[in-house]
Amino acid sequence: MKMSGGVEWGLHCCVVLSGAGAPVTAAKLAELHDVSQSYLAKQLQLLSRAGLVRSTLGQSGGYVLTRAANEITVLDVVEAIDGVQPAFRCTEVRQRGPMAVPAERCDTPCPIARTMDSADRAWRESLRRVTIADLIADVNRTTPPEILSGAREWLRA
Amino acid sequence: MKMSGGVEWGLHCCVVLSGAGAPVTAAKLAELHDVSQSYLAKQLQLLSRAGLVRSTLGQSGGYVLTRAANEITVLDVVEAIDGVQPAFRCTEVRQRGPMAVPAERCDTPCPIARTMDSADRAWRESLRRVTIADLIADVNRTTPPEILSGAREWLRA
Numbered sequence: 001m002k003m004s005g006g007v008e009w010g011l012h013c014c015v016v017l018s019g020a021g022a023p024v025t026a027a028k029l030a031e032l033h034d035v036s037q038s039y040l041a042k043q044l045q046l047l048s049r050a051g052l053v054r055s056t057l058g059q060s061g062g063y064v065l066t067r068a069a070n071e072i073t074v075l076d077v078v079e080a081i082d083g084v085q086p087a088f089r090c091t092e093v094r095q096r097g098p099m100a101v102p103a104e105r106c107d108t109p110c111p112i113a114r115t116m117d118s119a120d121r122a123w124r125e126s127l128r129r130v131t132i133a134d135l136i137a138d139v140n141r142t143t144p145p146e147i148l149s150g151a152r153e154w155l156r157a
Numbered sequence: 158m159k160m161s162g163g164v165e166w167g168l169h170c171c172v173v174l175s176g177a178g179a180p181v182t183a184a185k186l187a188e189l190h191d192v193s194q195s196y197l198a199k200q201l202q203l204l205s206r207a208g209l210v211r212s213t214l215g216q217s218g219g220y221v222l223t224r225a226a227n228e229i230t231v232l233d234v235v236e237a238i239d240g241v242q243p244a245f246r247c248t249e250v251r252q253r254g255p256m257a258v259p260a261e262r263c264d265t266p267c268p269i270a271r272t273m274d275s276a277d278r279a280w281r282e283s284l285r286r287v288t289i290a291d292l293i294a295d296v297n298r299t300t301p302p303e304i305l306s307g308a309r310e311w312l313r314a
């Protein structure tokens with residue numbers, strides 16, 4: 001099981017956009033992260049389609065978050081980029097073969113599917129509890145201050 | 158993000174093996190589930206490699222669980238088939254680009270990676286709390302009794 005690598009980029013972009021305090025172009029985001037513009041553009045498009053970022057026009061145009069950083073959860077970003085479908089998909093194995101349970105008697109989900117679903121909910125719940133604002137606070141606490149201020153200056157330049 | 162489809166088959170096989178009360182051949186497990194023998198053999202091999210099932214020799218040989226059903230968790234089966242690697246893999250995005258955090262100052266995990274890790278732990282914790290014995294109890298409660306006894310007879314025949 002592997003999540004889209006775009007999730008790491010998307011979350012880092014949201015943290016940068018929130019910390020920048022001004023619109024940042026896709027080109028600048030790509031350069032900051034040393035990643036191809038076309039790859040990053042794809043992730044920004046997914047974030048934009050989910051209504052988490054938007055691009056502003058004009059000379060100082062670029063991407064901004066559409067909401068306050070404490071109103072965007074990590075789950076929002078993960079679902080925007082990796083989709084909302086649970087990793088486990090029940091194909092109704094129980095309805096197959098000579099001893100199949102007839103479809104009309106499968107009105108409740110299979111106990112196996114229920115177990116997988118509740119783990120999926122626990123996972124999403126955990127990601128829903130953390131916002132971009134929490135990440136920023138953590139980044140500010142754990143990153144050397146000269147690197148943070150350097151990055152902010154570089155973004156404005 | 159998508160889990161191996163083998164997880165659904167593997168869990169169903171473990172439930173059947175635990176309910177059967179006697180060794181079941183791979184051929185019979187495949188027929189019961191109406192799935193190709195070679196596909197199921199691959200999942201059984203993964204379960205066997207993880208020490209969850211073993212095959213017994215002789216005329217009434219076949220697969221059995223190696224431990225009591227209440228000593229095999231859903232997580233054991235998921236990890237046997239889908240692997241133990243977390244779905245999110247941090248590639249140290251923060252160490253890239255002109256504003257990179259130097260490697261020697263990255264002694265603690267990135268806050269984003271930490272958030273993803275703790276969600277992964279919540280997911281595994283949830284799957285660790287349910288055993289094959291719990292699934293059997295649930296299957297027994299929710300499956301029409303005539304189908305259960307029919308399946309047991311069919312497996313013995």
Ligand code: FES
Nearest residue numbers: 090092093094110
């Ligand atoms: S039928 Fe899909 S998990 Fe049991």
Ligand code: FES
Nearest residue numbers: 247249250251267
């Ligand atoms: S560097 Fe990998 S998640 Fe931040």
